[in-house]
Amino acid sequence: MAGQEVSLKQTTKLQKIWVGSKPYILALLIAFGITGAIIGLLGYNVLKAYQTLLFTSFTSQRGIIETLKKFIPLTLTTYAFAIPFKIRFFNIGGWGQMLFGGTITAIVGIALAGFNLPAIIFIPILILVAMAAGGVFALIAGFLKAYYNINPIISTIMLNFIAIYFVNFIATTEPWKAPRTGHPMSLKLPEAARLPELFGQIHFGIVIVALVIIAVYYLINKTVLGYEIIATGINPDAASVYGIKMRRTLMLTFLIGGALGGLAGGIEVMGVHQRLIEGFALTSGAQYGIFGILTALICQGNPLGVPLSSIFISILLVGADAMQRTLQVPVELVFLSQAIIVLFIVVLRRRAGGSFIQ
Amino acid sequence: MVKENKVLEAKNVSKRFGEVQALDKVNFDLNEGEIHGLLGENGAGKTTLMNILYGLFTEDEGEIYIRGERVKINSPLDSIKLGIGMIHQSSTLVPEFTALENLILGTDGNKMSLELKDAEKEIEKFQKDFGLKFPLHTKVKDLPAGLKKKIEIIRAIYRGANILILDEPTTSLVQEEFEKLLESLKKMVAEGVTIVFITHKIKEVIQACDRASVLTGGIMQGTIDTKKATKEDLVQLMFQDAEINITESAIPIINLPDVEKTSEPILKLQNISAQSKEKDGINLDSISLKIYGGEILGIAGISGNGQKELAEVIIDPNNITKGKLILKGKKINGMSTNKVFSRKVSYIPEDRKKESIIGLGNITENVLLGHQREPRFQKKGIIKWDKVTREAKNIIDEFQVKTPNEKKRAGKLSGGNIQRVVIGRALINELDLLVTHSPTAGLDMASVEFVFKRLVELRSKGTAVLYINEDLDELMQVSDRIGVIHEGKIVEIFGQDQFDKYKIGSKMIGG
Incomplete structure (x- = not known):
């Protein structure tokens, strides 16, 4: 025991960071290596492909804006998965929650159009509506798990299908659908319901996401609920023996995760498309x-x-989009490298003795 | 002097696990036809040494001789060929198979059909010779722990073992069963089998063994002839510098001071029946108990007879199907664990790593567990981490937790230190009732004494303590009364003047 403590003290901060990041760096190199080899084998210029893939975001102002526009909904749907994952449940429904949140936002936005609400009231209302819609939609899966022990993987996947068809139904049905369009889409939201643009470039969603990042950090590290979520995730037995209510914690993580998924949908509808449109979550x-x-x-x-x-x-x-546009390298190859990264991170962390779930 | 016939010799065997020197140049030998006790505290290296002989681990250094011949044992397959059989602490039988199927499993590798009839006859002969009776055609999962031990012993003998290693065979046996087992072992020895008997109880060694070796901290302290040696010699070998007074069962001696009991019970179970939370758990059946302030009520029983359910029904009274649970005069059926805890109740669960701590959390985070909703540690849902840290530091000081600081991961502490944190956490608030389940399991002597002292201190302060333990010796040391639980029922309650290992033991097995 004494020896162990000494060796712990000897590891410097740098070493710790290295040990922590090693699997990520290795996974990245392996994934890029394999993808590069395939790109090469298919006859594309590997160097150019990678140059485009990695640096498009930084070479122009447009690149930066485009990256942030993807960052906004992606961060939110990532939380949708990550928060229930803290207690080891898989919310595969971030997708459906985003669709549902966006759709309800559009419905409420269109319904409230006649009231001439000012933006300062209209936008917060719609943000809350989006979160409530996504949260409740995910809560169905949480509830089914808590009370009927139905695997959330199954229930959330099923809910995704409901959400997809719900979007199509609203986007193609009176009174919501936009007249005379080929693509399923709804009427436009009133002006006051659209997220304003900052500096004429990026919509207000970026501020909302920044607030969400801070809020989630605060929730996990400072609050009783965050503590209970973490404790339940690490050791559900001990957590329940010491009075943490499993069902409540479980349903709350789905509610919070789903709310953020729904928010992603709401922001896309209010900030990017200004209406509900089939494929808005793509x-x-x-x-x-x-x-x-x-x-x-x-x-x-x-x-x-x-x-x-x-x-x-x-x-x-x-x-990846730029690579496809300029070099005709299919985006799917980038998806491939992402999948390989994830697989290798899992494998390498296992090998390093870390657990898959923290 | 007669020259002894050495069947097995281990010379200068060392083994290291990471930072821990589990065995340090250990010498060990076995005379033909003896019962050899291997004595030592938990973590002394007894099981490691035997696992090396059985081929589960390989030694880092050292030599092993079987009947004078140098051997290298790389796997249990090698050791079985050399005639070594090992019976592990926990059962290695296939629960879905019958005893007979388990016995022949893996013996006839080259035949397509099983010739059960011949095997059956042979096994029945062993059973008769050694007095180890058990049904051959019942599925093992339906048999009690004592019988499983017998099946494993016969299995080893049937496979041709003449050196038999028994790792803590008495853990789940009561006194009566232990004596029967001993009789059987003596019969085997008469047939030429040599037996290693691993235990941490000095009394068993004196009763059962011809010679005994003592391991402490991976170092062989010596081997003595138990016919000539006394209990004191063994104690001397086992606890050289310790200032702890221990009983012959190697348990710290604790004096229970006179304490006035409360006139009304702190906790009353009136005819409680409750459903087990676990699939194969035991349901509680009409249990009535009263626990008074200022007493330690011990609960004895063979593991898995409803102990866990009894503890859990008190801290989480949600599965009660019948009866009343009354805490300080108020019915608490259906109350949440949080509410029960807020009524000055705390719990120390049986399985430290599984139920007591969040292993990946640090000490501070673990100190908060169960207290996270108390106003002193949070305000409007925001945790006051500075207060928690201060409490964690207090616990480390007061309970002498060996750790560099309060930020160390709880899962990396030793069992004794984890238990100090868990007890410290339970005692943050004043208690009227403490429910504790095997709080001393696997702890070294100093930590066992520490736990006992805390329980007795609580008793002196007027707290009611429900002390569930499978170890009858420990229960008899610190209990005012002992209730025996069998198949979910309290079958009898013994007062201190009626404590008797045989009487209580026979109740434990349903006698």
Whole structure:
């Protein structure tokens, strides 16, 4: 025992950071290596592809804005997965929660159009509506787990389908649907319900996300509820023996995660499209909700790691779009590298003796 | 002097696990046809040494000789070939198989069909010769722990073992069963089997063994002839510098001071029946108990007879199907654990790592567990971490937790230190009732004494203590009364003047 304590003291901070980040760096190198090899084999210029992939976000103002625009919903759907993941449950429904939140936001926004509310009231109302919608939608899965022991993986996937068709229904049905359009979409939201643009470039959602990041940090580290979530996640037996209510904690994590997923939908509807439109939750042809799972797995669901891993994936997504546009390299290859990164992070962390779940 | 026939010799065996020197140049030998006690506290290296002989671990240094011949044992397969059999502390039988199926499992590798009839006859002969009776055609999962031990012993013999290692075989046996087992072992020895008997109880060694070796902290303190040695010699070997007075069962001696009991019971269980939370748990069946302030009520019983359920029904009275649970005159059926705790009740669970601590959390975070909603540690849902840290530092000081600081991960502390944190946490508030389940399991002597002293201190302050433990010797040391639990029922309650290992033991097995 004494020897162990001495050796603990000897590890410097730098060493600790190295030990912590080693699996990530290795996973990144392996994934980029494999993807690079495939890009090369398919006959593309590997160097150019990587240059485009990694640096598009930084080479122009537009790149930065595009990256932030992806970062906003991605961070939120990542939390949607990461928070229930803290107590070891898989919310595969960040996607459905985003769709549902966006749809309800559009419905309420259109319904309130006649009241001529000022933006300062209208926008907060819609933000709360989006969060409530996503939260309640996820809570269904939390409730089914808590009271009927139904695996949330199954229930959230099923709820995703409901959300998809709900979007289509609203976007193609009177009185919500926009007249004379080929693509399913709703009427536009009133002016006062749209998120303002900051510096004429990026919508107000970026401020909301910054507040969410701070709030989640505060929740996890400073509050009783955060403590109970962490304790339950590490050792559910001890947590329940010492009076932490499992059902309550479980349902709250789904409620909070779902609320943030719903918020992602609301922000996209209010800030980007200004209406409900089929496919509003897509990026590079895939759902933000799916990327959220991936992104959360990269940071092992660590709430502090969420913004970091979200910005990283956003950079890749922007780069991947550019790569497809300019070099005709399919974006799917970037998805491939993301998947490989996640797999190797899991494998390498296991090998390093760390647990998959923190 | 007759030259002894050495069947096994281990010379200068060392083994290291990371930072821990589990065995340090240990010498150990076995004479043919003896019962050899291997004595030592938990963590002394007894099981490590035997696991090396059985091939589960490989020694870092040292030599092993079987009947004078140098051998290298790389796996249990090697050791079985050399005639070494080991019976582990926990059962290694396949629960879904019958005893017979378990016995022949793996013996006839090259045949496609099982010739059960021949095997059955052979096994029945062993059973008769050694007096180890058990049903051959019942699924093992339906048999009690005592019988499983017998099946494992016969299995080893059936596979040709003539050196038998028994790792703490008496943990789940009551006195009567222990004596029967001993008889069987003596019969085996007469047939030429040599037995290693691992235990931490001095009394058992004196009763059962011809010679005994004492290991402490991975160092062999010596081997003595138990016919000539006294209990004091063994104590001397086992606890050289310790200033602890211990009984012959190697338990610290504690004096219970005179304390006036409260006139009304702190906790009353009236005819309580309750559903177990676990799938294969035991349901509580019409339990009536009264626990007064200023007394320690011991609960004895073979593991898995409803002890855990009894503890849990008190701190989480939600599964009660019948009866009344009354805490300080107020019915608390259906109350939440938080509310029960807020009525000056605390709990020290049985399984430290699984139920007491959040292993990946540090000491401070663990001190908060169960107190996180108390006003002194939070305001409007925001935790006052500075207050928690101060409390953690207090506990480390007062309970002598060996740790560099309060930021150390709780899961990395030793069992004794974890238990000090857990007890410290339970005692943050004044208590009227403490429910505790095997709080001393696996602890070294100093920590066991520490736990006992705290329980007795609580008793002196007028707290009611419900002390559940499988170890009857420990219960008899610190209890005012002992209730025996069997299959979810309290079958009898013994007063201090009626404490008797045989009587209580026979109740424990349903006698």
